[in-house]
Amino acid sequence: MKLEIDGKLTDRPAVWWDSTNAIVRMIDQTKIPFQVEVHNCPTYRETAQAIKKMIIRGAPSIGAAAAYGLAQAVREFWNSDEFESQIKTAYNELLEARPTAVDLQNGLDFICTTEPLEPENALNRAQLFANRIAEEGQKIGQIGKELINTNMNILTHCHTGALALVDHGSALSPIIQAWQDGKRFHVYVDETRPRVQGRMTAWELCQYGINHTVICDSASGFFISQGKVDLIILGADRVTRNGDIANKIGTYNLAVLASRHKIPFYTAFPTSTFDYSTLTGKDIVIEHRDTIEVKQVSGCSQTLNRNHIVSLYTDEVKFSNPAFDVTPSDLITGYITPNGILNKSQLEKTLFNRHSHITKGTK
Ligand code: MRU
Numbered sequence: 001m002k003l004e005i006d007g008k009l010t011d012r013p014a015v016w017w018d019s020t021n022a023i024v025r026m027i028d029q030t031k032i033p034f035q036v037e038v039h040n041c042p043t044y045r046e047t048a049q050a051i052k053k054m055i056i057r058g059a060p061s062i063g064a065a066a067a068y069g070l071a072q073a074v075r076e077f078w079n080s081d082e083f084e085s086q087i088k089t090a091y092n093e094l095l096e097a098r099p100t101a102v103d104l105q106n107g108l109d110f111i112c113t114t115e116p117l118e119p120e121n122a123l124n125r126a127q128l129f130a131n132r133i134a135e136e137g138q139k140i141g142q143i144g145k146e147l148i149n150t151n152m153n154i155l156t157h158c159h160t161g162a163l164a165l166v167d168h169g170s171a172l173s174p175i176i177q178a179w180q181d182g183k184r185f186h187v188y189v190d191e192t193r194p195r196v197q198g199r200m201t202a203w204e205l206c207q208y209g210i211n212h213t214v215i216c217d218s219a220s221g222f223f224i225s226q227g228k229v230d231l232i233i234l235g236a237d238r239v240t241r242n243g244d245i246a247n248k249i250g251t252y253n254l255a256v257l258a259s260r261h262k263i264p265f266y267t268a269f270p271t272s273t274f275d276y277s278t279l280t281g282k283d284i285v286i287e288h289r290d291t292i293e294v295k296q297v298s299g300c301s302q303t304l305n306r307n308h309i310v311s312l313y314t315d316e317v318k319f320s321n322p323a324f325d326v327t328p329s330d331l332i333t334g335y336i337t338p339n340g341i342l343n344k345s346q347l348e349k350t351l352f353n354r355h356s357h358i359t360k361g362t363k
Contacts (some may be wrong), residue, residue, distance in 0.1 A: 001162040003027065003036050004205075012038075013134060014061045014163045017068055017123060022075070024068045026056045029163055031202035034300040034307070044073040046088050051097035051104070052083030053197065058164020059237040060137075063103025063272050064130035066094045071122040079118050087117075100287045100324045101237040102122045102247050127284075128247040128313040129272070130166050136270035137168030139338035144174030144233070144268055147341070152230045155220060157190040158248035159197035160235035160268065161204040170268040171233040172204060174336065179210050188223060192248060194293040194321065211291035217250050224257050232258050233336070234266040236269040243344040244281025245269075249322055255331035267327075268336035274351045291319035 003012050014198035015026040021040075024047050028039040039055050047069035050056050056065045073090035077083050091108055098104055110129050114121045148154065160171035169176065174188060187205060189212050191198040198214055205212045215223065223229055232254055238246040245251070245267050270325040278284065295317070298309040313319075335342045339350050 001167055005036050005038060013130065013167045014058070015056055015065045015068065015130065015166060017071075017127060017327040024065065024072060026050060026061075026065060028055050029162060029200065030055055031307075032163065032200050039229065041069070041072075043076060044094065046099045047072060048090075048093045052092070057195075057197075059101035059103040059235070060133045060158065060165045060170070060270050060272050061163065061359075062098055062101055063107035064126070064133055064166050065107075066097070066104045067107035067111050067126040067129045068123075069094045070108050071119070071126040074111070074117060074122040075119040087112075090175055093282050094174055100286045101273070102239075102278075103237075103270075103272040103298060106274075107273045133165060133270050133272055134167035136272075136338040137162070137165045137170060137173050140170055140268050140270065140336055141168060141173030141177035143337040143338070143340060144171075144266070145181065145183075147231060147233070147264070147266065147336075148174060148178035148183055148184060148185060152185040153188065153223075153228050154185060155188040155190070155223070155229045155232045155254070156201060157217075157232075157234045157254060158192045159200035159204075161201060163200060163204075164235070169204070170235045170270065170273075171336075172201065174268065175205075176208055176234065179208055180209065185211070188220070188229060189214045190217050190220060190254075191215065192250065193328075194297075196297075197248065220254060221257050224261050224263065229261075229263055230264045232263055234267060236267045236273050237277075237324055237334070238275050238278070238284055239267070239269060239273055239347070240275050240278045240281050240284065241348045242280045243332060243335070243347050244284075245327050245329075245332065246281060246284045246286065246324045247327065249325050250345060252325040252327045252331075255327040257333050258333075264333045265331060266334050266336050267332055270338060271351055274300040274347075284324075284326055286325070287323045289321045289323045291321045294319040294321050294334065 024041040028037045046304045077086040161169040189198045236245040301308045329344045
């Protein structure tokens with residue numbers, strides 16, 4: 001993606017391996033939309049921390065970051081007598097950084113199955129994993145743009161653009177490509193409390209000049225009931241074999257609304273988001289994040305031009321902060337994948353056959 005970093009226009013993915021300095025680098029998503037800054041991770045521990053703190057976020061991007069992180073661990077411990085146990089520790093630390101997005105586990109397992117598991121091979125494989133996600137994002141765009149017509153109103157949730165998917169995006173990719181083809185439409189962007197990923201969606205849409213309006217998550221029912229939404233496209237953090245999806249909290253609300261109002265409801269994702277070992281959404285572990293995310297908001301003060309954190313509540317108030325919810329497959333119209341727009345029955349067969357070489361690791 002094109003980004004202005006330190007006053008220079010550069011082409012960068014969301015996360016990459018810097019071979020000159022032998023470190024993992026990533027765009028710091030906690031600074032978007034106010035600043036574009038690069039965050040450096042010299043060791044796998046810093047990469048795990050960056051995933052945990054959402055400096056990098058979006059299921060496929062954190063999968064790529066985890067793959068790079070494990071490759072870093074292979075480099076770090078290569079000459080150690082305890083290589084195996086140290087790789088196991090690194091694997092677990094990276095895996096536990098964010099539990100819901102399966103891309104993270106798929107990325108780690110992809111590195112574990114490197115033959116032989118040595119530094120250069122592991123890095124090459126991490127790069128392969130990341131590049132494949134980016135390529136799939138582009139394909140998702142080509143395939144999914146056919147669902148979009150001029151004059152449509154599209155609603156999207158969370159952020160599914162280039163930063164979330166190494167490059168190109170998942171649900172945002174069809175929207176961008178349809179616009180680049182000359183179709184003219186409007187996008188409702190859910191703000192997506194508490195982390196307000198809608199800021200990033202709006203930031204990316206602004207870069208392409210795509211017509212959009214940010215709405216509070218709780219306003220989506222209002223616009224839908226007024227007949228102002230023709231199509232809902234969003235991403236996924238884990239897709240189980242029966243087609244259930246875990247996605248950003250608030251997705252289930254939208255799916256129920258879409259079903260009530262007969263609005264097509266699509267999820268777009270790369271193959272790294274498919275969970276080969278889980279049968280249904282009931283078995284997905286939902287990440288509960290620090291409740292400080294609900295209690296406080298952060299943003300840029302325009303007068304001081306720097307980031308501010310403010311509390312919305314007093315200290316005695318209690319909160320709960322589930323980061324994802326599960327939407328059952330019967331509420332999903334279709335799955336926009338790099339292999340086509342699939343229905344529930346095509347999903348498992350198509351994705352399982354194509355990526356059967358991503359096997360579960362033994363760590
Ligand atoms: O918690 P986040 O910001 O990492 O959320 C993940 C997401 O970006 C979304 O849930 C998205 O829809 C799937 S990732 C393209």
